[in-house]
Amino acid sequence: MAKQYETVIGLEVHVELATKTKIFCSCSTEFGGAPNTHTCPVCTGMPGALPVLNKQVVEYAMAIGLAANCEITKVCKFDRKNYFYPDNPQNYQISQLYLPIARNGYVEIEVGDTKKKVRIHEMHMEEDAGKLVHDEWDDTSLVDYNRSGVPLVEIVSEPDMRSADEVIAYLEKLRMIIQYLGASDCKLQEGSMRADVNLSVREAGTKEFGTRTEMKNLNSFKAIARAIEGERQRQIELIEEGKEVIQETRRWDDNKESSYAMRSKEDAQDYRYFPDPDLVPIVISDEWIERIRANQPELQTEKLERYKKEYDIPQYDARIITSSKHMADIFEAAAAICGKPKKVSNWLMVETLRLLKDHNMEPEDIRFSPENLAKLVRLTEAGIINSSVAKEVFEKIFAEDIDPETYVEERGLRTVNDEGALIEVLKKVIADNPQAVEDYRGGKEKALGALVGQTMKAMKGKANPGLVNQKLKEML
Amino acid sequence: MANKISDETIEYVGILAKLELSGEEKEKAKADMERMLDYIDTLNELDTEGVEPMSHVFPVHNVFREDVASYKDGSTDTLANAPLKKDNSFKVPKTIG
Numbered sequence: 001m002a003k004q005y006e007t008v009i010g011l012e013v014h015v016e017l018a019t020k021t022k023i024f025c026s027c028s029t030e031f032g033g034a035p036n037t038h039t040c041p042v043c044t045g046m047p048g049a050l051p052v053l054n055k056q057v058v059e060y061a062m063a064i065g066l067a068a069n070c071e072i073t074k075v076c077k078f079d080r081k082n083y084f085y086p087d088n089p090q091n092y093q094i095s096q097l098y099l100p101i102a103r104n105g106y107v108e109i110e111v112g113d114t115k116k117k118v119r120i121h122e123m124h125m126e127e128d129a130g131k132l133v134h135d136e137w138d139d140t141s142l143v144d145y146n147r148s149g150v151p152l153v154e155i156v157s158e159p160d161m162r163s164a165d166e167v168i169a170y171l172e173k174l175r176m177i178i179q180y181l182g183a184s185d186c187k188l189q190e191g192s193m194r195a196d197v198n199l200s201v202r203e204a205g206t207k208e209f210g211t212r213t214e215m216k217n218l219n220s221f222k223a224i225a226r227a228i229e230g231e232r233q234r235q236i237e238l239i240e241e242g243k244e245v246i247q248e249t250r251r252w253d254d255n256k257e258s259s260y261a262m263r264s265k266e267d268a269q270d271y272r273y274f275p276d277p278d279l280v281p282i283v284i285s286d287e288w289i290e291r292i293r294a295n296q297p298e299l300q301t302e303k304l305e306r307y308k309k310e311y312d313i314p315q316y317d318a319r320i321i322t323s324s325k326h327m328a329d330i331f332e333a334a335a336a337i338c339g340k341p342k343k344v345s346n347w348l349m350v351e352t353l354r355l356l357k358d359h360n361m362e363p364e365d366i367r368f369s370p371e372n373l374a375k376l377v378r379l380t381e382a383g384i385i386n387s388s389v390a391k392e393v394f395e396k397i398f399a400e401d402i403d404p405e406t407y408v409e410e411r412g413l414r415t416v417n418d419e420g421a422l423i424e425v426l427k428k429v430i431a432d433n434p435q436a437v438e439d440y441r442g443g444k445e446k447a448l449g450a451l452v453g454q455t456m457k458a459m460k461g462k463a464n465p466g467l468v469n470q471k472l473k474e475m476l
Numbered sequence: 477m478a479n480k481i482s483d484e485t486i487e488y489v490g491i492l493a494k495l496e497l498s499g500e501e502k503e504k505a506k507a508d509m510e511r512m513l514d515y516i517d518t519l520n521e522l523d524t525e526g527v528e529p530m531s532h533v534f535p536v537h538n539v540f541r542e543d544v545a546s547y548k549d550g551s552t553d554t555l556a557n558a559p560l561k562k563d564n565s566f567k568v569p570k571t572i573g
């Protein structure tokens with residue numbers, strides 16, 4: 001029988017914080033500026049420049065630490081991590097090695113029906129590096145330091161995960177917590193959330209860990225899942241062939257679906273950390289911790305429970321809506337305006353999820369306003385438009401955030417409740433469809449549907465279906 | 477001198493610091509580093525039992541900035557001394573990845 005292997009995975013997750021300015025200078029963190037416009041002597045490592053810590057960075061890091069059940073380190077400080085690379089103008093990254101801001105936490109994940117704790121070893125504050133763009137034309141690299149000095153929190157887990165599903169669940173959980181806190185938008189594709197995967201395999205039942213590798217360059221959940229499967233297979237093959245797994249950093253190429261070792265000379269793992277003498281220690285009082293704790297917004301688990309109680313929303317729906325802070329915000333705002341939480345939830349659960357899927361979008365990408373969704377609910381509840389028109393109007397809201405009231409008026413989509421007009425149409429439909437009329441009278445209930453359909457068509461979808469049904473029956 | 481820096485050590489430190497040293501320079505650097513380590517030995521003679529390690533010489537902590545941006549285009553100053561530049565960026569030898 002073939003040997004059974006267990007995969008052991010730990011994660012290093014970097015999150016870009018949502019501050020307005022960089023971690024040690026007042027340069028803007030805004031995206032999309034021309035290269036090097038958001039730079040100054042501090043974030044380009046000019047001699048003599050002095051970094052001053054952004055207080056908001058400390059507070060976001062504390063908030064994330066507390067939400068992930070960590071202990072806050074009451075005296076913490078920054079260290080220099082020394083390495084040479086063109087994206088790092090100081091030749092060191094300011095980070096925290098010896099006294100990271102938070103330690104010994106955990107988050108709870110759920111895969112299938114199994115709940116599990118993933119422990120967090122530590123999280124620390126540090127600065128991001130610049131961006132390198134390869135110049136095809138003259139085979140050089142161009143360096144833009146706009147991202148240099150953008151604040152990051154790095155979250156280091158214990159090797160507690162055993163499968164790609166657990167890894168994704170852990171990342172989704174972290175992302176949800178951090179988005180709820182407003183500390184980062186956590187977009188993998190745009191790099192505001194990045195995950196490095198440390199993976200080793202061992203024969204099932206053994207206690208010792210195998211040799212691990214670290215994989216970088218994973219920028220989607222799908223790429224992470226593929227990389228984990230690929231690396232697991234690669235290591236098992238090495239072991240089965242009696243070869244050794246080498247501890248190294250590998251770069252995942254998602255197009256080729258394989259990884260390759262990064263040159264080790266370029267990547268000497270000797271960073272000669274030492275305390276940064278330019279930055280004074282941070283002393284965090286109990287009062288400060290309590291203030292951050294008291295200001296923590298309602299997180300997903302609490303929100304989910306409240307939705308069930310307050311709005312009578314089923315567990316499954318509440319779970320989906322609260323899985324995105326953005327969607328939850330739209331839900332609550334729209335429900336407050338129209339007073340019909342269940343109807344709002346329906347629009348989110350059915351049409352919104354369908355359209356998101358069709359367009360390959362995330363809930364974070366929803367662009368319509370709660371006001372317009374609430375107006376749509378009002379229009380349908382008041383019987384001003386029927387459900388098929390409402391669906392069509394909703395697609396417009398989803399795509400362009402149109403005002404449904406104006407849209408319905410301008411296009412004349414109001415349901416026709418004028419009985420006189422309806423009866424005229426019905427007379428014609430009955431006259432034109434003798435076969436269906438015959439069938440219905442002969443006991444074929446189904447034939448009524450065909451007649452209703454004909455009527456709706458003749459009235460361009462604007463008839464009130466209930467009224468059509470009722471009148472038809474009367475007239476037959 | 478009590479401390480001895482080996483050839484391998486000076487080679488390794490050179491790689492980490494991205495320095496290419498001639499034979500003569502290596503010998504000089506070795507002597508310098510040996511003297512530094514000897515000095516550390518002198519410091520080690522002090523009794524530091526019960527003394528908290530410190531990372532900063534002044535009794536100052538919690539020096540912060542508020543999160544307020546200064547919107548000033550810093551690119552001209554930043555690139556002023558760049559040996560090579562292109563498209564408002566520093567131009568460097570091709571990096572991998």
Ligand SMILES: [Zn+2]
Pocket residue numbers: 022025026027038039040041042043044149
């Ligand atoms: Zn700056």
Ligand SMILES: [Zn+2]
Pocket residue numbers: 014126154
């Ligand atoms: Zn890091």
